[in-house]
Amino acid sequence: MNKTTLLKSFKIAVLFGFFPFLGFSQNLLNSGSVQGNFQLDAQYYQKDSTIGANEVSEKMLMNAFANIIYSNGNFSAGLRYESYRNPMLGFDNRFKGSGIAYRYATYKVDDFDITVGNFYEQFGSGMIFRSYEERNLGYDNAMDGVRVNFNPLQGIMLKAIIGTQRFFWDVGPGIVRGGDAEFALNDIIPSFSDSRTKLTFGGSIVSKYQPSEEILFDASKKYNLPENVAAFAGRVNISRGKINLNAEYAYKVNDPNSENSFIYRHGEALLVSASYSKKGLGIILTGKRVDNMAFKSKRTEVGNMLNINYLPTLTKQHAYSLSAIYPYATQPNGEMGIQGEIVYSIPKNTLLGGKYGVEIKLNYSRATSIEKDTSGLNIIGYEGGTKGYRSNFFEFGNELYFQDFNIEISKKINNRLKGSLSWVNLIYNEQIIEGHEAPSVYANVFIADINYKITPLKSIRTEIQHLSTKQDEGNWVMGMLEYSIAPLWFFSISDQYNYGNEIDVKKIHYYNIGVGYNKNSSRIQMSYGKQREGILCVGGVCRQVPAAYGFNLTITSSF
Amino acid sequence: MKKIIFIAFCLFITNFGFSQTETPKTKKLPSITIKTVDGKTIKTSEISNNGKPIIISFWALWCKPCQKELSTIAEVYDEWQKETGVKLVAVSIDDARSSSRVLPTVNGNNWTYEVLLDVNGDFKRAMNVNMIPHTFLLNGKGEIVWQHTSFAEGSELELIELVRKLNRGEDISEKK
Numbered sequence: 054m055n056k057t058t059l060l061k062s063f064k065i066a067v068l069f070g071f072f073p074f075l076g077f078s079q080n081l082l083n084s085g086s087v088q089g090n091f092q093l094d095a096q097y098y099q100k101d102s103t104i105g106a107n108e109v110s111e112k113m114l115m116n117a118f119a120n121i122i123y124s125n126g127n128f129s130a131g132l133r134y135e136s137y138r139n140p141m142l143g144f145d146n147r148f149k150g151s152g153i154a155y156r157y158a159t160y161k162v163d164d165f166d167i168t169v170g171n172f173y174e175q176f177g178s179g180m181i182f183r184s185y186e187e188r189n190l191g192y193d194n195a196m197d198g199v200r201v202n203f204n205p206l207q208g209i210m211l212k213a214i215i216g217t218q219r220f221f222w223d224v225g226p227g228i229v230r231g232g233d234a235e236f237a238l239n240d241i242i243p244s245f246s247d248s249r250t251k252l253t254f255g256g257s258i259v260s261k262y263q264p265s266e267e268i269l270f271d272a273s274k275k276y277n278l279p280e281n282v283a284a285f286a287g288r289v290n291i292s293r294g295k296i297n298l299n300a301e302y303a304y305k306v307n308d309p310n311s312e313n314s315f316i317y318r319h320g321e322a323l324l325v326s327a328s329y330s331k332k333g334l335g336i337i338l339t340g341k342r343v344d345n346m347a348f349k350s351k352r353t354e355v356g357n358m359l360n361i362n363y364l365p366t367l368t369k370q371h372a373y374s375l376s377a378i379y380p381y382a383t384q385p386n387g388e389m390g391i392q393g394e395i396v397y398s399i400p401k402n403t404l405l406g407g408k409y410g411v412e413i414k415l416n417y418s419r420a421t422s423i424e425k426d427t428s429g430l431n432i433i434g435y436e437g438g439t440k441g442y443r444s445n446f447f448e449f450g451n452e453l454y455f456q457d458f459n460i461e462i463s464k465k466i467n468n469r470l471k472g473s474l475s476w477v478n479l480i481y482n483e484q485i486i487e488g489h490e491a492p493s494v495y496a497n498v499f500i501a502d503i504n505y506k507i508t509p510l511k512s513i514r515t516e517i518q519h520l521s522t523k524q525d526e527g528n529w530v531m532g533m534l535e536y537s538i539a540p541l542w543f544f545s546i547s548d549q550y551n552y553g554n555e556i557d558v559k560k561i562h563y564y565n566i567g568v569g570y571n572k573n574s575s576r577i578q579m580s581y582g583k584q585r586e587g588i589l590c591v592g593g594v595c596r597q598v599p600a601a602y603g604f605n606l607t608i609t610s611s612f
Numbered sequence: 613m614k615k616i617i618f619i620a621f622c623l624f625i626t627n628f629g630f631s632q633t634e635t636p637k638t639k640k641l642p643s644i645t646i647k648t649v650d651g652k653t654i655k656t657s658e659i660s661n662n663g664k665p666i667i668i669s670f671w672a673l674w675c676k677p678c679q680k681e682l683s684t685i686a687e688v689y690d691e692w693q694k695e696t697g698v699k700l701v702a703v704s705i706d707d708a709r710s711s712s713r714v715l716p717t718v719n720g721n722n723w724t725y726e727v728l729l730d731v732n733g734d735f736k737r738a739m740n741v742n743m744i745p746h747t748f749l750l751n752g753k754g755e756i757v758w759q760h761t762s763f764a765e766g767s768e769l770e771l772i773e774l775v776r777k778l779n780r781g782e783d784i785s786e787k788k
Contacts, residue, residue: 086639090740120740124642161643175732178708185707185732188742202645210645210653237653253651290651297650299712326712335716365709370674394713396720412683412721463683510766539766574759576743611740611759 085125090611092188093117096141101602104561104583114141116148118188120155132156143598144191145358147221154219155195166202171195174214176233176257179363180303180322181284181348184218194360195219196229208240218350218359225359227350231259250293259284261350261361268315268353276315276438282308284320284348284362300325303362305348309438311355312347313386316441320345322364335396339367340389344423344444347385367392368418368457371477374549375518375531376498378587379481381455387423389449392416409465417458422450453493456480472503483525496522510539521553528553543569543578549585575610639756641668642738649704649715649727656728656735659754664697665778666750667771670730670741672706673713678745681763686723688768698775703728705736705744747771751778758784 094116098109115138122131133155137148157170173195175183186193198216205211212233217224235255239245245252260283268276288301305320321344328337348362364383367390371377383390395415399406425442456479463473477498483491498520506512516533533547549563565582586600643657659666671678682702685692692698702725704714711731718727730736739748742761749758749771758774760767777784 088639088740090742092742120737122738122740129642173732173734173737175708179732180708183708183732235653237651240653251651292651297712297715324708328712328716330716330719332719333722335718335720337713337716339712363708365707367709370710372674372676394716396717398720398722409687414720465687504765506765508766509769512765514765537764537766539764540760540762540770543762543764569762571760571762574746574761576761609742609761611742611746611761 085123087121087123088612089119089121090609091117091119092609093607094141095606096601097604098142098601099603101583101600103558104563104600104602105586106583106600106602109142111139114139116141116144116191118154127161128159130156130158140191142601145221148191150222152222154193154222164204166204168200169198171197171219172200172214172216174200174212175363176212176231176259177255177286177288177301178324178365180301180324180346180365181257181286181305181362182214182229182231182233182259183360183363185363192357193219194358197224198229206241208237210235218361220351220358225350225354227261227263227359229259229261229350229361231257233257250291253290254288256287257285259361261348263350263352266352270315270438276309278309278352279307282306282348295329295331297328297330298326303346305346307440308348308352310347310349310352312349313345313441315438316345317438318345318441320348321446322346324365333398333400335394337392337394339392341365341367341391342423342446343383343385343388343390344446345386345441366390368420368455369394369416369459371459373475373498373500373502373516373518375520375529376459376475376477376500378520378529379479379494379496381420381457381481381486384420384422384454384485387425387444387450388420388454389423390418390420392418407464408467412463414459414461414463416460419456420454422452422454424448424450452482452485453480454482454485469506470504472501475500475502492524494522494524496520496524512537512539516547526551526554526559541571543567543571545569547582574612576608578605578607580605640754641750641756642735644735644738646703646735647729647731649718649729654728656738659701661697661699661752663752664699665752665775666754667698667700667775668703668739668748668750669700670703670705670736670739670744670746672704672744673710673717674706675744677763680765681745681747681767682723682725683721684763684765685768685771686721686725688772689724692772692775696772696775696779698772700725701728702726703730703735705730705733705741707731707733749774749778749784 095113097113100106100108118133118135120131120133122129132153135154136151140146140148155171157168157172159168173184184194184196196214196216196218200214203211215230217228238252239248260281262281265278265280270276284303284305286301286303291298301324303322307317307319309315309317324341326337326339343364346364349359350361351359364385366381366383368381397413399411401410402408424445427442459477461473461475465471479496481494483494500518502516504512504514514535518531520529529549529551531549535545537543545567547565551559551561554560563583563585565580567580569576569578581604584601587598641656641659643655645653646656647653671682685700704727706714708731711729714729745763746761748756751757774784
């Protein structure tokens with residue numbers, strides 16, 4: 054082939070390449086849509102040695118992100134730009150920087166749905182695989198790879214994933230791959246479609262690969278580490294009328310890692326729930342067992358990053374500031390947990406219910422250790438390491454990790470006044486949950502939340518809370534007053550006072566004043582005051598928040 | 613390389629936005645596979661209400677203002693439905709920790725909404741929800757015409773007024 058024919062064919066190729074693209078882009082421009090959102094959090098820090106708020110050399114720290122999604126028919130693509138200049142206190146400093154942390158493209162064709170790039174996904178309840186994000190906690194284990202969803206028949210859903218996991222601005226060293234299948238029997242078998250009993254079952258398998266590395270058991274022996282670790286799970290959901298049953302069991306082969314002190318024991322988890330509900334009454338019982346189920350794509354990683362799975366916590370997530378002082382988080386190395394809840398509405402126009410009815414919520418949860426027998430375990434077949442322990446699957450351990458009994462009664466008095474009263478009684482094993490030497494905390498919390506409507510759009514809300522305990526920091530009292538002009542404005546003033554602290558200089562007022570403005574899907578919120586050091590938990594992940602003092606700004610917007 | 617992708621994407625978007633000005637903006641619901649509270653799998657693009665408006669409200673069991681919004685609307689929901697034909701779809705973003713508690717709570721509270729479980733936030737992300745409560749209003753054609761975050765007593769009055777306007781055929785788009 055000489056030069057001119059080469060040039061000619063090149064021109065033709067360009068021409069042919071260009072025209073379809075032009076047509077395509079024309080099409081993209083005419084019928085697609087762009088959506089997105091944005092959030093910025095910034096704080097100006099002031100030093101306050103009494104609460105332990107240190108000087109911040111940047112004076113001001115900021116976290117921000119923006120998502121942009123373009124979609125057109127069966128195609129969509131998106132990205133998220135994140136900026137931490139520098140990460141706010143409480144966020145891992147390894148987030149420092151700016152850039153595109155998340156980008157993907159998805160195409161749907163016939164029964165397939167293909168994603169390349171980053172994605173979030175969950176198999177069943179997530180006990181062997183869940184990638185997700187909690188932006189407000191700095192938690193993100195997005196996958197970077199490929200996902201294929203296939204829906205061959207009504208009622209059959211197949212998923213396959215492969216990729217690595219986000220690790221700050223990089224990815225972890227392990228490869229995660231897996232598949233999930235779910236069958237909804239009532240959709241698959243035509244004669245079942247009208248049955249009152251609904252049956253769905255599913256199963257999944259996930260495997261991680263990480264090359265072996267040299268980790269010493271003692272001065273002369275090193276661990277023989279498995280490079281591939283597989284996990285399996287099966288689940289079933291049955292519902293009939295008012296009754297709903299859910300169960301999932303997960304199994305993981307031996308996976309010596311830093312979280313489990315390099316033992317060669319398998320991992321297991323079971324989650325079951327049964328509920329009965331009808332109009333005005335809901336009852337649910339749940340139970341779980343977790344045994345050696347830390348599953349990360351890097352065997353030496355500890356903490357919140359590179360989790361492959363998610364182990365749900367079976368305790369109520371409290372929404373008031375004093376009842377949320379002592380939150381619980383699942384102990385992946387071993388835990389038995391139960392929870393029960395009753396939600397009941399006393400009907401309107403009855404003796405107890407009054408004109409508007411009364412709502413009652415009762416909740417109880419308890420988490421303990423698992424039984425562990427470490428006797429007679431020899432070093433087994435490997436150069437180092439043992440099976441760790443034996444454990445009876447159905448036996449509760451002796452150590453109490455957490456217990457919570459709480460009741461909430463809500464009542465509307467008249468068209469202007471309504472409110473709720475709550476009592477929370479909890480036991481919090483500080484040594485296990487926070488990992489430092491301390492006695493367990495026994496606390497009682499009382500909360501009154503009252504709402505008064507001045508005009509149809511203006512209302513005042515007040516919260517009065519009291520926490521009493523002889524342990525940890527002692528008693529707290531909290532008051533809050535909020536004034537709102539719907540739907541645009543919020544003003545609030547609050548104070549948390551640790552009056553029961555044994556140390557006089559720690560009897561501190563944590564005051565805060567704030568204002569918020571909402572217009573459609575945008576919100577600006579400013580506050581000034583002191584923030585208590587503690588654990589902040591959202592959606593199952595907890596983060597230690599340092600004490601802070603200063604001015605805080607949040608802007609959030611969707612378009 | 614990342615910067616180049618970003619610039620290209622921005623150019624693409626701005627270009628797109630520019631050419632878009634001539635055609636009316638219609639945002640419909642994305643197609644996300646999601647479960648109903650009784651375990652059925654549906655696609656969010658199939659949410660419909662016989663040509664009447666739809667309210668979509670994102671909430672969670674740990675979110676007090678969200679539950680206030682839903683219980684405030686529950687008191688007047690029958691009247692709203694009779695008057696305007698509007699339907700409310702309550703999308704719970706509770707994850708596996710508490711998603712099984714959603715159905716007993718909804719029933720125990722006497723809520724008659726259609727309830728969906730967005731356990732891994734797929735629908736939430738596709739709708740660009742940052743904070744909850746986040747409420748969307750769809751017109752009879754299934755187009756998203758209004759959205760709002762947060763709830764204060766009285767916000768429901770604005771919401772139903774917008775539904776009435778939609779039924780009268782008025783334009784309530786955010787551009788105004």
